[in-house]
Amino acid sequence: MNERTGIQRIGILGSGAWGTALAAAVTAAGRQALLWARNPALAQEINNQNGNSVYLPHIALDPSIRATSDAGDLAGIDALLLVVPAQHLRGIASGLNAILPKDLPLVLCCKGIERGSGKLMTEVAAEVLPGRPQAVLSGPTFAAEVAAGLPTAVTLASDDAALATALAEALGNRTFRPYISQDLIGAEVGGAVKNVIAIACGIVQGRALGENARAALITRGLAEIVRLGLAKGGRAETLMGLSGFGDLTLTCTAVQSRNYALGLALGEGANFEDLMSVRLTVAEGVESAAAVTILAKSLNIEMPISRAVNAILHQGADIDAVIGSLLARPFTTE
Incomplete structure (x- = not known):
């Protein structure tokens, strides 16, 4: 060319x-x-x-x-x-x-x-x-x-x-x-981390914790995405656009989303290994949860929702115990 x-x-x-x-x-x-x-x-x-x-x-x-x-x-x-x-x-x-x-x-x-x-x-x-x-x-x-x-x-x-x-x-x-x-970095971070948040939203729905909880997860998940995007050199306005908030909203609210559907099944009590053994398509948030957790630690930023999803998927953490720990976090400013 x-x-x-x-x-x-x-x-x-x-x-x-x-x-x-x-x-x-x-x-x-x-x-x-x-x-x-x-x-x-x-x-x-x-x-x-x-x-x-x-x-x-x-x-x-x-x-x-x-x-x-x-x-x-x-x-x-x-x-x-x-x-x-x-x-x-x-x-x-x-x-x-x-x-x-x-x-x-x-x-x-x-x-x-x-x-x-x-x-x-x-x-x-x-x-x-x-x-x-x-x-x-x-x-x-x-x-x-x-x-x-x-x-x-x-x-x-x-x-x-x-x-x-x-x-x-x-x-x-x-x-x-x-x-x-x-802003390449912002577009990438939004697309990667929203999959992790979508798994969390699916788990919340599977546990029947209500729409308030899902709305809170989407909102605080967006805060985590912005935090990581800025730390990597991206722009906040990108993460408020299509590749950030737009993608997050879609992925966290529809069973058609592979990551949300995986979280939903986990929240309803399905076994993670069993779910992964029969999946034909890739739920990118599974591997990204581990990668995001490591990256956030290296950048010294707090991403508690992403860390919680990683603990459930890769560290054998109990779902109800993880939800309890999130709800027990200290009150803070938005």
């Missing part, structure tokens, strides 16, 4: 529900979508049957969407959307460095924080695909609604104004509306 305004061929790394939905949005914008799938059989289904029965059943895909399981086919694209699970980004993307042009724009669409390193997705991508311009796409999005062409607004963040404009023009269509920002 010689001119960023000429973004026509867009690669999508990851053929789950969100990656497939973004491929649908790309074609609706009049661009060419090349969808990379790890599973050759899934790529074949997308090409031959114009559907993804595993991750987006009952959604008919535009026949112009092409899928491949050969990463080498991505060599000719103008921009790459990275839509693999956050914990797999490093491993999958590291094999692309020799394939992708050094100036290829990368759009981080996965929402999470790397467990172990505590790094944001832009930080991981900068290590394994160095030197390439970056953007972040995040916001309140259910994949099935995007794929069906229902109205959706997202944040598209890049510190390169020309790139952000070109990407917005390439990805945006009548119903998929990108709003441009320069």
Whole structure:
């Protein structure tokens, strides 16, 4: 690609529900979508049957969407959307460095924080695909609604104004509306931590603690998100927008949210290991809960809700005891 305004061929790394939905949005914008799938059989289904029965059943895909399981086919694209699970980004993307042009724009669409390193997705991508311009796409999005062409607004963040404009023009269509920002960190933090808060909200609903409690969790969860975003160098106003408050609201109030649904099942008494053993799709908040807790400690900031979710998921803490400890915290100013 010689001119960023000429973004026509867009690669999508990851053929789950969100990656497939973004491929649908790309074609609706009049661009060419090349969808990379790890599973050759899934790529074949997308090409031959114009559907993804595993991750987006009952959604008919535009026949112009092409899928491949050969990463080498991505060599000719103008921009790459990275839509693999956050914990797999490093491993999958590291094999692309020799394939992708050094100036290829990368759009981080996965929402999470790397467990172990505590790094944001832009930080991981900068290590394994160095030197390439970056953007972040995040916001309140259910994949099935995007794929069906229902109205959706997202944040598209890049510190390169020309790139952000070109990407917005390439990805945006009548119903998929990108709003441009320069705050990559804020967009990332909002998208990652809201999944952890959504698990907490699900647990509260599963325990039948009421709508007051959920509203309090959303509000205080937003405070945690802002606290972490500012500590990482993001902007508070970003976290009050689509990729912060907007995404948090959606994820914490609908059973369609994988993270909320997981928390709901836990609150109703389901066993965590049993739930994880039968899940087909990834609830990013599970791994992000541990990563957020470690990152918050390293930055010396308080994130009690995130810490509580991590204790329940990864430390075997009793749900009722954790809720009791949260309610026993000292009174303080808002």
